[in-house]
Amino acid sequence: MQLNVTDLYASYTANNPILKGVSMSAKPGHVTIIVGPNGCGKSTLLRSIARLHRPDSGRITLDDQDIWQLKPRQAAHRLSLLPQSPVAPEGMTVINLVQFGRHPHQGLFQQWSDQDQLAVAEALQLTHLSDLAHRRLDQLSGGQRQRCWLAMTLAQQTPLMLLDEPTSMLDLGHQVEVLNLVRKIASAGDRAFVIVLHDLIAAAQYADQLITMRDGKIIQTGHPRDIITPELIKELYDVDVRILTSPDNLTPIIVARQEALV
Amino acid sequence: MTQLNTTQPSVYKHDWLMRLGPLRLRVPRRVVMVNLLLFIGLAGIMLASLIMGDFDISIMQTVRALLGHGERSHLILINDIRLPRVITGMVTGFGLGLAGTMLQTLARNRLATPEVLGINEGGTLAIIVIITVSTSSLFGLWWVAPIGAAITAAVLILFGGGRVGSQGYRLLIIGLGLTALLRSINELIISRQNLMHASALYTWTLGSLATGNEKVNIPVSIGLLMTLPVCLLCTRWLTLMRFDEEIAIPLGLPRRGARLLVIGCVVVMAGLSVGAAGPIAFVALAAPILASRLLGPSHVPMLTSAWTGCVLVLTADTLGRLIAHPQELPVGVVCSVLGGPFLLWVVLRQQAN
Numbered sequence: 001m002q003l004n005v006t007d008l009y010a011s012y013t014a015n016n017p018i019l020k021g022v023s024m025s026a027k028p029g030h031v032t033i034i035v036g037p038n039g040c041g042k043s044t045l046l047r048s049i050a051r052l053h054r055p056d057s058g059r060i061t062l063d064d065q066d067i068w069q070l071k072p073r074q075a076a077h078r079l080s081l082l083p084q085s086p087v088a089p090e091g092m093t094v095i096n097l098v099q100f101g102r103h104p105h106q107g108l109f110q111q112w113s114d115q116d117q118l119a120v121a122e123a124l125q126l127t128h129l130s131d132l133a134h135r136r137l138d139q140l141s142g143g144q145r146q147r148c149w150l151a152m153t154l155a156q157q158t159p160l161m162l163l164d165e166p167t168s169m170l171d172l173g174h175q176v177e178v179l180n181l182v183r184k185i186a187s188a189g190d191r192a193f194v195i196v197l198h199d200l201i202a203a204a205q206y207a208d209q210l211i212t213m214r215d216g217k218i219i220q221t222g223h224p225r226d227i228i229t230p231e232l233i234k235e236l237y238d239v240d241v242r243i244l245t246s247p248d249n250l251t252p253i254i255v256a257r258q259e260a261l262v
Numbered sequence: 263m264t265q266l267n268t269t270q271p272s273v274y275k276h277d278w279l280m281r282l283g284p285l286r287l288r289v290p291r292r293v294v295m296v297n298l299l300l301f302i303g304l305a306g307i308m309l310a311s312l313i314m315g316d317f318d319i320s321i322m323q324t325v326r327a328l329l330g331h332g333e334r335s336h337l338i339l340i341n342d343i344r345l346p347r348v349i350t351g352m353v354t355g356f357g358l359g360l361a362g363t364m365l366q367t368l369a370r371n372r373l374a375t376p377e378v379l380g381i382n383e384g385g386t387l388a389i390i391v392i393i394t395v396s397t398s399s400l401f402g403l404w405w406v407a408p409i410g411a412a413i414t415a416a417v418l419i420l421f422g423g424g425r426v427g428s429q430g431y432r433l434l435i436i437g438l439g440l441t442a443l444l445r446s447i448n449e450l451i452i453s454r455q456n457l458m459h460a461s462a463l464y465t466w467t468l469g470s471l472a473t474g475n476e477k478v479n480i481p482v483s484i485g486l487l488m489t490l491p492v493c494l495l496c497t498r499w500l501t502l503m504r505f506d507e508e509i510a511i512p513l514g515l516p517r518r519g520a521r522l523l524v525i526g527c528v529v530v531m532a533g534l535s536v537g538a539a540g541p542i543a544f545v546a547l548a549a550p551i552l553a554s555r556l557l558g559p560s561h562v563p564m565l566t567s568a569w570t571g572c573v574l575v576l577t578a579d580t581l582g583r584l585i586a587h588p589q590e591l592p593v594g595v596v597c598s599v600l601g602g603p604f605l606l607w608v609v610l611r612q613q614a615n
């Protein structure tokens with residue numbers, strides 16, 4: 001399912017636009033990562049695509065269908081969101097939570113199906129949570145809980161997945177694990193990922209398409225290898241950096257320049 | 263054909279899965295057990311409520327009278343005096359239990375109940391105004407309360423700008439102000455009445471089953487039964503409303519529509535309860551909390567909360583008739599006395615989390 005965003009403007013208060021004419025797209029099988037300094041509008045962009053914030057103008061389409069014209073349930077079949085630091089109701093277990101991913105696929109008289117069961121089991125397996133399935137969420141570590149939320153969005157089985165800072169709560173090991181999982185699912189070919197990330201190095205390593213934003217506008221779009229330069233980083237973050245190259249796959253690694261100590 | 267399938271892997275290990283033709287239903291075992299126990303408790307308290315009182319009558323005589331046999335005096339006592347009162351209690355408890363659980367879930371705050379937000383008080387005001395203006399009796403006016411409740415809810419939504427606020431606090435603060443305002447108007451109107459009239463009105467504003475009779479019970483029951491399916495349709499949305507919007511909306515919650523429908527159900531349920539027995543305190547707060555404790559965290563208690571409401575109202579009413587014998591305390595007074603400590607416990611527990 002192809003996502004197209006054309007000339008999007010969005011604001012929270014009048015005359016103070018957060019997004020100023022953003023256009024982008026995301027393809028199935030590809031991981032699109034959005035980076036940029038705090039307040040650049042990347043989360044607002046994600047929230048607009050997830051139908052949480054109605055844009056002032058512009059179009060967001062999935063396979064040429066305007067997402068704001070879909071019914072809530074139809075939209076929930078097409079896209080899922082993992083928000084920043086989500087909170088679950090008190091006392092829920094892992095499996096309780098992950099089952100909510102199936103909610104849009106169920107109905108008053110269709111409260112479970114074999115497909116629901118498969119999707120939940122698969123999501124638990126992919127996130128290595130099968131053994132914790134009946135544990136309470138409040139007894140888990142922050143990293144484990146984040147994986148539960150990811151499992152919930154995976155169980156929703158939507159062609160477009162939106163992740164807002166999915167690794168911000170995780171240590172390096174779990175960060176790599178989550179992003180590797182995303183890569184693996186994306187390479188299977190039929191899901192598109194749009195991810196907001198803070199971590200530039202991880203973004204450069206995992207993105208098929210990197211979108212850089214500042215002040216509500218897109219600065220550059222392309223494969224990290226093609227677009228990351230010291231000039232771009234300077235424009236985005238006002239810092240001087242050097243670009244090294246990963247010995248594994250030639251992806252760029254960004255390191256802040258140290259002032260020479262005299 | 264019903265086929266119970268209990269051999270599924272652990273995903274649904276706490277549920278019975280049923281195939282009924284094209285239907286696929288999940289019946290959580292715990293819900294079934296809890297509701298069975300509640301029904302037994304409810305039957306017990308109903309019987310106790312019928313048996314206990316000024317005039318002694320045995321269990322056998324009561325049951326016979328219910329079936330239409332036995333002495334004439336027994337028939338009148340049970341079928342014309344005590345049974346209508348029990349039914350009023352059931353109806354009121356049912357409505358308050360359901361309205362409470364729906365509003366608490368919508369606002370994501372245990373303190374958000376129809377009585378705290380002023381919806382009950384609005385219904386009360388409507389009835390008091392009509393009575394004083396038209397000098398009609400209390401019995402025929404059950405239908406006025408839902409209208410008053412609806413107007414109050416509309417004001418609540420208007421001032422809240424359609425938003426609930428974080429953890430429902432926006433709604434709560436506005437509701438508390440509204441309750442105080444409406445209550446003072448109620449008291450002002452009552453204080454302007456002559457003593458006889460005022461004391462009857464006052465007893466009613468405390469919540470009392472003493473006025474329960476068929477003329478009220480039948481239309482109110484019909485109203486509740488007609489709203490019940492709509493409430494149950496909201497259950498799936500309510501389970502999503504327990505999450506932040508960032509979770510609920512991508513899972514398919516129609517934000518505005520769901521909120522309006524839930525508030526509409528709450529208005530009808532709470533309004534009819536007030537119309538039947540006056541604004542009984544504490545039930546709408548306690549019934550959902552107790553029901554949640556019984557069901558566990560993964561369910562929004564709907565019918566369970568309604569049945570719990572019935573049990574609470576009937577228990578309080580029976581206590582009220584026993585404590586101060588030979589006088590009787592209105593059910594609302596007993597509820598308020600029990601409700602104070604309970605409210606304190608809820609607030610302290612919420613703080614501890």
